Amino acid sequence: xxxxxxxxxxxxxxxxxxxxxxxxxxxxxxxxxxxxxxxxxxxxxxxxxxxxxxxxxxxxxxxxxxxxxxxxxxxxxxxxxxxxxxxxxxxxxxxxxxxxxxxxxxxxxxxxxxxxxxxxxxxxxxxxxxxxxxxxxxxxxxxxxxxxxxxxxxxxxxxxxxxxxxxxxxxxxxxxxxxxxxxxxxxxxxxxxxxxxxxxxxxxxxxxxxxxxxxxxxxxxxxxxxxxxxxxxxxxxxxxxxxxxxxxxxxxxxxxxxxxxxxxxxxxxxxxxxxxxxxxxxxxxxxxxxxxxxxxxxxxxxxxxxxxx
Numbered sequence: 001x002x003x004x005x006x007x008x009x010x011x012x013x014x015x016x017x018x019x020x021x022x023x024x025x026x027x028x029x030x031x032x033x034x035x036x037x038x039x040x041x042x043x044x045x046x047x048x049x050x051x052x053x054x055x056x057x058x059x060x061x062x063x064x065x066x067x068x069x070x071x072x073x074x075x076x077x078x079x080x081x082x083x084x085x086x087x088x089x090x091x092x093x094x095x096x097x098x099x100x101x102x103x104x105x106x107x108x109x110x111x112x113x114x115x116x117x118x119x120x121x122x123x124x125x126x127x128x129x130x131x132x133x134x135x136x137x138x139x140x141x142x143x144x145x146x147x148x149x150x151x152x153x154x155x156x157x158x159x160x161x162x163x164x165x166x167x168x169x170x171x172x173x174x175x176x177x178x179x180x181x182x183x184x185x186x187x188x189x190x191x192x193x194x195x196x197x198x199x200x201x202x203x204x205x206x207x208x209x210x211x212x213x214x215x216x217x218x219x220x221x222x223x224x225x226x227x228x229x230x231x232x233x234x235x236x237x238x239x240x241x242x243x244x245x246x247x248x249x250x251x252x253x254x255x256x257x258x259x260x261x262x263x264x265x266x267x268x269x270x271x272x273x274x275x276x277x278x279x280x281x282x283x284x285x286x287x288x289x290x291x292x293x294x295x296x297x298x299x300x301x302x303x304x305x306x307x308x309x
Contacts (some may be wrong), residue, residue, distance in 0.1 A: 007305065039207045067295035075134045078141065080165050088089040096152050108179035116170030123147040123197035123231075126189065127216060128181045129154070129204050133162030133286045140174035142284075147175040147197065150188070152181045181217060186225040195231040201249065202239045203289035216259050218249045227259045227307070236260065236305040237283070241293035246277075248300035253305055270304065280300035 113120035123146070129137045130151030153159050153176060158268055163178040177188070179301040189196045218238075228237060230253045236253060240246040253260060263270045263278070271279045281290070282304060 032270050055057055059274070060231070067292040070291050071134075072107065072256075073293060074286060075138060076136060078134065080134065080137075081168065083153050091195075095273065103222065106183070107187060108177055108184040110188055111175065113191070113193055115150045116175045120192070121194045121290050122173070124150060124184070124189070124192055125198040126150045126152060126186070126196065126199045128152050128222075130158075130162070130176060131155075132158055132288060133165065133176055135202070135285060136174060136176075137162070137165060137169070137171070139283070139287050140171050141169065144171070144262070147173065148194070150190075150192075151176040152179050154180055167181050182219060185222060186229065189225070195234070196229050197229065197231055197234045198237070199226050199235075200237045200239075200283075202237070202287050203241060203293070204239070204245065204249075206242045206245045212216045213248070216245070216248065218252055220252065223256065227256055230307045232307055232309045234307045235263075236307075238303045238305075239281075239287075239290070239300060241289065241298045243299075243301060246303075250276075250301075251305050253303065254262060259308060260305040261308055263306055266306055276303075278304055 001069075017200075019119070048295065066092040124135075125139070125147055127149070130136050130153045133151050133153070136149050136151045149173070151162065153162075157176045159176045166174055166176065177184075179188070201218060206216075238249045238253065240244070240249065262276070263282075264272050264276075270282065273279055281302065285293070293300060
């Protein structure tokens with residue numbers, strides 16, 4: 001029963017927007033941008049072959065295409081309003097937050113799940129390090145009845161802005177929480193009434209210096225919390241544009257072979273390269289960091305695990 005439930009949830013999460021819809025949307029957005037001379041595509045990128053190559057070839061603009069333009073395009077259908085002023089002020093993002101700081105050592109209060117979600121018994125997806133929240137909002141809006149979505153983020157202003165977006169869109173299946181996942185994850189999912197079916201950790205802070213590796217989000221305590229609470233058949237998706245970080249996460253989850261299987265062992269259609277990294281993003285939408293990294297020519301390293309049944 002749990003395997004079937006997980007399969008239904010994963011199918012809902014990973015079923016992408018119909019290509020014709022995305023093509024039409026992309027062409028319309030770009031046409032407006034081009035008319036205003038906002039951007040000028042100058043290099044191959046994600047959409048060039050699938051959405052608007054004819055429009056690109058016809059465009060003569062005055063400025064180069066930026067990765068921020070691609071982010072806006074990817075999430076255009078959400079129609080999110082600007083929440084960087086007024087209630088919030090300027091939303092400055094600190095790239096590397098020290099989770100070991102005493103200010104992040106207090107566990108977050110577990111919310112009343114019945115007040116947070118319309119149906120708190122639905123399968124739960126947790127995005128650890130949810131950033132701006134656009135990625136998770138896109139999934140929640142696309143799948144209103146198949147599951148609930150919890151974003152855990154250590155940057156408080158990003159959480160507050162995401163909360164305003166959720167309120168504005170009147171979504172009853174998504175919640176953002178200001179918390180240190182290493183400290184708070186276990187208790188949060190233990191008290192959630194439904195099953196934990198999916199956990200994503202996407203492009204976490206790399207903390208490059210060796211002495212700062214202990215600040216990385218994926219530590220054994222978090223891995224244990226995830227594997228202990230994940231339902232049978234549940235999945236864990238890891239992703240980074242930094243090879244060292246991706247290898248670090250991979251090694252820690254590969255160290256649980258009795259509990260987790262990589263997806264290509266179960267589903268041969270989920271193709272991997274010669275080094276065992278997934279060739280494609282299975283979620284149907286790219287994160288903002290993923291867009292920026294691919295725009296700059298970086299490779300994205302991905303792993304998808306399933307808990308053994």
